[in-house]
Amino acid sequence: MKYNRILLKLSGEALMGRQQYGIDAERLMQYAEEVRAVAQLGVQVAVVIGGGNIFRGVQAEAFGLDRVQGDYMGMLATVINSMALQSALEKLGIPTRLLSGVTIQRVCEPYIRRRALRHLEKGRVVIFGAGIGSPYFTTDSAASLRAIEVEADVVLKGTRVDGIYTADPEKDPSATRFPQITFDEVMEKNLNVMDMTAFTLCKENNLPIIVFDMNKEGNLLKLVQGETVGTLVTM
Ligand code: UDP
Numbered sequence: 697m698k699y700n701r702i703l704l705k706l707s708g709e710a711l712m713g714r715q716q717y718g719i720d721a722e723r724l725m726q727y728a729e730e731v732r733a734v735a736q737l738g739v740q741v742a743v744v745i746g747g748g749n750i751f752r753g754v755q756a757e758a759f760g761l762d763r764v765q766g767d768y769m770g771m772l773a774t775v776i777n778s779m780a781l782q783s784a785l786e787k788l789g790i791p792t793r794l795l796s797g798v799t800i801q802r803v804c805e806p807y808i809r810r811r812a813l814r815h816l817e818k819g820r821v822v823i824f825g826a827g828i829g830s831p832y833f834t835t836d837s838a839a840s841l842r843a844i845e846v847e848a849d850v851v852l853k854g855t856r857v858d859g860i861y862t863a864d865p866e867k868d869p870s871a872t873r874f875p876q877i878t879f880d881e882v883m884e885k886n887l888n889v890m891d892m893t894a895f896t897l898c899k900e901n902n903l904p905i906i907v908f909d910m911n912k913e914g915n916l917l918k919l920v921q922g923e924t925v926g927t928l929v930t931m
Contacts (some may be wrong), residue, residue: 701766701816703843704731705836705853708746708777710798710910714783718749719780726912728784728915730822736785739920742846745781746835747773748914753831767831768793774835778825779803785821792821797829797838809845816846819914836894840916842900851903852919854910858869859927860887876928905929 701769706727713720735741750773756766775796781791793815794804802823815822826840836853843851852868860882863871879899882889889895889907898905908915919925 697737697739697920699739699920701848702734702845702848702912702920703742703744703839703848703851705851706743706745706752706781706910707855708748708773708835710749710854710856711745711777711780712749715852719777721888724755724780725787725861726913727821728781728790729786731785731908732788732790733759733914733917734920735821737784737917738819740819740893741821742812742842743778743781743821743844744827744835745774745777745823745825747771747777749773750776764831767833768798771826771829771831771840774827774860775800775804775825790821791819792823794823794825797824797826800826810848811841815921821859824844834873834891835895835896836890840890840894840897840903843903844897849901851905852916853907854916855906855907856909856911858908858912858925859909860889860910860929864888866923874927875924876930879929879931882929901929902931 711719713723747770747816751769753767753770756763778794782794785792795807796804797807810824825843827835861871863875865871881892906926906928915925
């Protein structure tokens with residue numbers, strides 16, 4: 697196995713599947729199956745899932761809400777997604793724990809680093825809900841931070857695009873994909889991998905990132921087995 701401990705970042709938006717809002721049951725099960733395939737091999741898996749399919753802090757203004765309130769709503773949205781993923785995984789017989797950055801004691805454990813490490817060592821899939829628990833951050837930042845804290849080998853950013861391109865491939869058909877790129881090149885070329893806070897955290901802590909297509913069956917498994925999938929960002 698190339699990686700022993702991974703942090704998988706899934707966007708909330710991807711959970712919508714073909715829907716306009718919320719959670720697509722089929723997509724949810726598909727993601728759970730992908731996670732099961734790697735967890736069953738003994739890879740320790742931590743997951744951070746976004747909330748964009750339900751609410752994002754940046755939408756707050758349009759609702760006449762203040763930003764901080766909106767961000768907390770976004771964080772709670774990630775808890776809803778995390779609970780859904782937790783149930784989907786458990787349906788497949790994978791033990792999980794949901795640890796939240798915002799305390800919601802009836803539905804999940806509070807985030808405690810040592811506890812997260814213990815769960816991972818015991819082979820439980822650990823889902824980190826509520827981002828880092830503070831407004832003005834994103835779940836990408838939470839993914840980077842938690843990955844560093846639990847000493848994950850890599851952040852796997854599962855998207856609907858199969859890597860990092862010279863330009864947005866959904867807008868520019870001439871865009872080409874980088875199989876590998878350095879942190880500095882990403883910054884020089886001003887490429888959009890993660891928000892700057894999240895990206896800088898990875899760079900400063902020498903934590904590699906792989907951007908890959910999570911919707912392609914078997915990609916996650918290929919990645920942990922060392923196959924080249926998506927784009928690898930390293931020093
Ligand atoms: N959020 C936050 N702090 C965090 C993580 C998330 O305030 O540490 C809020 C923020 O408003 C964000 C929303 O939660 O817009 C949902 O997360 P995100 O946009 O990262 O989800 P994704 O785009 O991955 O679906």
